[in-house]
Structures are given as C-alpha cells and as structure tokens.
Amino acid sequence: MSGHWQLRRLAVCASTERELEGWLRRQPPPAPGQPDANRWRRLVVARRQRFGRGQRGRVWQSPPGGLWLSAAFPWPSDPANCAPVPLALALALALELEGLGRPSRPLPVAIKWPNDLQVSGRKLAGLLPRLRLRQGRVRWAQLGLGLNGINRVPPGAVALAEALQPAAPTARRSFHPRATPRALELLARRAIDRAISLADQPESVRQAAEQRLWQPPDGLVRNGVSWRIAGLELDGGLRVLDRRGHPTVWRRDFD
Numbered sequence: 001m002s003g004h005w006q007l008r009r010l011a012v013c014a015s016t017e018r019e020l021e022g023w024l025r026r027q028p029p030p031a032p033g034q035p036d037a038n039r040w041r042r043l044v045v046a047r048r049q050r051f052g053r054g055q056r057g058r059v060w061q062s063p064p065g066g067l068w069l070s071a072a073f074p075w076p077s078d079p080a081n082c083a084p085v086p087l088a089l090a091l092a093l094a095l096e097l098e099g100l101g102r103p104s105r106p107l108p109v110a111i112k113w114p115n116d117l118q119v120s121g122r123k124l125a126g127l128l129p130r131l132r133l134r135q136g137r138v139r140w141a142q143l144g145l146g147l148n149g150i151n152r153v154p155p156g157a158v159a160l161a162e163a164l165q166p167a168a169p170t171a172r173r174s175f176h177p178r179a180t181p182r183a184l185e186l187l188a189r190r191a192i193d194r195a196i197s198l199a200d201q202p203e204s205v206r207q208a209a210e211q212r213l214w215q216p217p218d219g220l221v222r223n224g225v226s227w228r229i230a231g232l233e234l235d236g237g238l239r240v241l242d243r244r245g246h247p248t249v250w251r252r253d254f255d
Helices: 016-026 085-098 160-164 181-198 202-211
Strands: 004-013 040-049 067-073 109-112 116-119 122-134 137-147 220-222 225-232 238-241 247-250
Touching (some): 016 040, 016 067, 016 137, 040 181, 085 109, 085 116, 085 122, 085 137, 137 181, 202 225
Parallel strands (some): 004 040
Antiparallel strands (some): 116 122, 122 137, 220 225, 225 238
16 A cells, blocks of 8 residues: 655755654654554655765765655564565565566566666666664664666666667667656655565565576675575575585675
8 A cells, every 4th residue: 555655855965864864853753553654654855965875884876867865664563574675675676667668678677685776787776775673673664775867877887767778879868758866756656665565475575586686697706705696585685505506695784
C-alpha cells in the first residue's frame, strides 16, 4: 500500500542525510501501533549536496541533474522475519529502472553487492540503507540514494539518460525525459513503496535479487584471494567460493 509522503526539496544542502536526521529528531515518526504507523514516509531531496557521503564515509559526488535524496519509512519491527532492507530496496529500485526500457528489452540493471546498481558494468546508483532500532525492534528504515540522471558522471559511472539511449549521438545522450531529477524522484518513491510491500517475502526477494547479481568476469579479489560469486543468503549475505570451491559468506554491516 502506498503511503503518505512528507517532502522537503532543497536547492542545496550539506547532506540530505543530515537534513533528514534533524527532521526525525525534531518530529519523530509515529511509533508502531499508532495511527498512520504504516503509511508515513519522509523524503529530503536536494538539487545538489556539498558534503554527501556514501558507504564508509566515501565522498558522494552529487552535481545538479542527478537524484540525491534521503528517505525514512516504516519497516516490519522484527528484522529476523522479513527481507533484509538493503536487498529489498536494491531489488525494488532495479525493477523500477528495468521498467524504463522497452518491453522487449528492459534496462539491464545489475545489483553490485552490497550497495550499488550498475548498467553494463558502470555505476548507475549507490544506496546507503539502514535500520533504526530500539531495544532490538525496528523503529523505521532509512535510505540514502544517489542516482545518476542527466548529470555529468565520473569515470566508471553512467547516467540514466545515456543508458536509456546508448545508440544516440553523444550530444543527445545527455538528456532523457525519464532521467530528470523530478522523474527519478517519483521513481524512487515508487521503489520505496515497492520495497515495503516486498518486506514479508524474504525468499522471493532473495531469488529475484540473486538473478540480478553482477558477476565480475574475473571474479572478486579480496586480500589477495580470488573469489567467485555463488549466490545470496536469505539475510542478504553474499555467498562466494574460493579457487578450491570452498564456500564462505560475506555480510554487509549496517546500523
């Protein structure tokens, strides 16, 4: 069920995460069991961030033309019995982006574990999901999202405008009506609603996300060891195999 969105749009800010955190402190959302506890959503979106930060404090480049937002929304109170929020959000965003392609040729969005979306090996979006807990129970979920739209991108990244029209001349690939910040804001809101609706389907989320996992041609290298991706665990962990086929699971830490 779609919820009621409270929106704050800013021309520029230090960080949408900081803006959202301040909003939540000043005006806490309804607690589970209170009226509208399952319908509220809050969104802060900025045309540009000055000090955006991604996973592990990495710089989050956010020039005009992309979607830079932070959102807070309800999530099931028992995280052990629902889909992991990073996986549900990544899948929901991938599904919404796929739908922007032609029916016969969906946009080929891949999930690069743990928190990126890619097209043809180039980064399209970065996600920073987290849960806010109180006494072991979820109070709400949050998402920081950077999604390249019609903005200039650094090497190794791709703008959605280009991904939607790869055969067009370079001058024309810099714009697409479905890749503008306002269009992407609506897409992100749909994706969050979709993720919430998927929260009680952990196995379906795992299977669908696993089908969209990015598979590096030469495997993954960590600490000098080469690993091959084997799949996803129900809790969102990445199952990998070493050269001898011995399995292990990598897990993403988030608060």
